[in-house]
Amino acid sequence: MPDPFTLADLPALTGRAHADDASLAAAAQDWGRVVQARPAAVVRPGRPEDVAAVVRFAAERGVPVAARGAGHSPFGQGQAEGGIVLDMRSLSRVHAGTGEALLVDAGATWREVLAASLPRGLTPPVLTDYLDLTVGGTLAVGGLGGASHHHGAQTDTVAGLQVVTGTGELRHCSADEDPDLFDAVRAGLGQCGVVTRAAIRLRPARQRARRWRLYYDSAAAFVADQRTAVRDGRFGYLEGQAQLDDETGSWRYLLEAAVFYSLPDEPDEAALLGDLAFDAESVERDDTTYLAFLDRMAEGETILRAEGSWYHPHPWLNVLVPDDAVTELVPETLAATDGADLGDTGLVMLYPVRTGRLGTPLLRTPFGELAWLFALLRTGDPYDVEGCARMVARNREIFERVRDRGGTVYPVNMLPMSAKDWETHFGAAWPELAAAKRRFDPRGILTPGQRVFP
Ligand SMILES: Cc1cc2nc3c(=O)[nH]c(=O)nc-3n(C[C@H](O)[C@H](O)[C@H](O)COP(=O)(O)OP(=O)(O)OC[C@H]3O[C@@H](n4cnc5c(N)ncnc54)[C@H](O)[C@@H]3O)c2cc1C
Structure with a gap:
């Protein structure tokens, strides 16, 4: 104590x-x-x-x-x-930026970052699906989104950081200045420092987003089209889901894609969708401002808050599955998953990222050109403690299966992990992380809740 x-x-x-x-x-x-x-x-x-x-x-x-x-x-x-x-959150100022980067306090949300960058016609390259997460919070885990197949994780879009180490030293770091600290802090689960400010690289923002939701009955066809689209980079945003049909108990797949554009240019839908094998009867499309697209979770959040499930337990599991295991592991896992396993408002996300676009040493991904984010975003019943415990146990089973096939966790999980599990997860990066912990947080006081160094 x-x-x-x-x-x-x-x-x-x-x-x-x-x-x-x-x-x-x-x-x-x-x-x-x-x-x-x-x-x-x-x-x-x-x-x-x-x-x-x-x-x-x-x-x-x-x-x-x-x-x-x-x-x-x-x-x-x-x-x-x-x-x-x-x-x-009390440190949330967005400071003046140069043309290429914006300096923000780590407690600012990505919504606040956008509010400062968009009036200048600029945007962070990668945004999470939900904008009310803080810069420091997502940089601690990586920060993946539908633009990651182009620009990597949010940790790859950071030009420099101001960090307080575990000895209370206030330092600056970047790829050139104190790179050991820079690499220990990005996706470092808060183990080596508290980020106080970040310089985030910006890109020109387009004004509008056209989004398609394309449905597939076949996992193989969905995976093939995701691979095609992620490799040729035709969309600015690419994500996906697996959706359970409550009546038949079967799963179908949703490829969600968007392109960003400014009028008078218009996206060429035939060229973008022509060679994809989705169910042509059920295509959904919408066209909104860029900001409305980025803020697409807002409506759902309002509903979930009103009905209460926003405040329910969230036994989430996020793993990164190797490309050569995805067509086996995912359908197998889903076949053993029903509505009760996901909870009332649960969601399954499934989309590939190009590992070559990720340059954050502590963001561990499987070997291979592509890794699939497979996220079982479960909602638990607050009055059913055993039900939640079952979901957590199921997370552990799936994690072990994914790990045994060469997968990793995306560390936003309700998943008990031992120190040994973390060592395995970090793999070749473990010695550097352990050394950085000894150097930057010798008393071992930072971020105990991650349970990496118990
Ligand atoms: C609705 C929802 C949608 C999401 N969507 C995505 C998504 O699309 N992509 C994605 O990648 N993730 C997503 N996430 C996960 C999210 O990115 C992580 O859970 C993130 O860590 C939460 O950020 P936060 O600001 O709430 O941080 P917190 O939960 O407050 O903190 C997260 C961790 O980071 C540490 N930390 C916080 N601030 C700092 C700091 N300044 N310096 C060092 N360490 C710090 C904390 O101690 C803690 O260990 C989503 C989460 C939710 C709830």
Whole structure:
């Protein structure tokens, strides 16, 4: 157990420290709604130097510290029992940018980043499906989206970072300046530093998005078309889903693709879809502004909040499946998955990324040209503890099968993993990560909720 402390012991801050019940209870909870760990204090930093002062204080006393962004982790990854949670949302300024990059505080959401970049005709190259995640939170895991097959993960689109290490040092790093720290922090699950600012590279934004939803009864045809489209890069955005037909109990597949354009140019639909083998009867298309497309989850979020399931447990599993296993492993897993396994508002995502576009050493992917993000986004019944436990056990079974076929986790999971599992997951990158942990967080205080170095 860490040395007990009170707020009066904390260093002087320009921000605020809190130990009231509401603050501690909020920091003890997350999107997963299963694991809870109550900190002794929540600090809302007023500037990066506050983060440095708090981490120095914590390192001297062996107090665990976790940064918290939007709190959308599924399994306590941003919690710190008896320790200090840094509520990074208080550091959310978007600073002035040059033409090519935007400097943002790590607690800013991607929605806030877009609000600053779009008026200048610019956009981050890769956005997550949900915009209300923080920059620091997604950089801690990687940040994948429908543009990753072009531009990699969000961690690949970062030009430089300001980081507070586990000894409380405030440092800058990039591919050229202190690259060891840069590589240890990007997709580093918060183990070696708290990101306080990020310089995000921007690209010209188009004004509109045309999106198609293409349906397939055959997994093989869906996979073949995904491979074709991801390799030739015809779409600006490419994702996919597997959908369960409740009546027949069978699965069908959805290829979701979009192109971004500015008028008077128009997408050439015949050229884009002509050689794909989807069910022509059920094509759905829409055409919206670029921002409306990026914010496509908003309507669903409003409904889920209103009906309550937004606040239910989320026993999520995200894995990366090797291309040579996808047509076997995915249908096999889905055949053993029914509506009860996914929960009322569960969703299965399935889309490929080109591993050659990913350049973040700690974002581990299977060998091969393509890796498939396979996400079982389950919703649990809050009154059915055993049901949630069954979902978590099922996650573990699927994880082991995927791992045994050479797959990895995309680390946004309600999945118990041992230190040995993490070592296997990080593979060739493990020695560097372990060395970076010893160097940048020698007291082992940062981000205990990830359970990488228990
Ligand atoms: C509705 C929804 C949609 C999603 N869609 C996608 C998607 O399309 N693509 C994708 O890749 N992911 C997606 N995710 C997963 C999401 O990217 C991760 O869960 C992410 O870590 C959450 O960000 P957050 O701001 O909520 O961070 P938190 O949950 O608060 O923190 C996540 C982890 O990062 C650490 N952390 C937070 N801030 C910092 C910081 N400044 N420095 C160092 N460490 C930090 C925390 O301690 C914790 O370990 C989605 C999640 C949800 C709930």
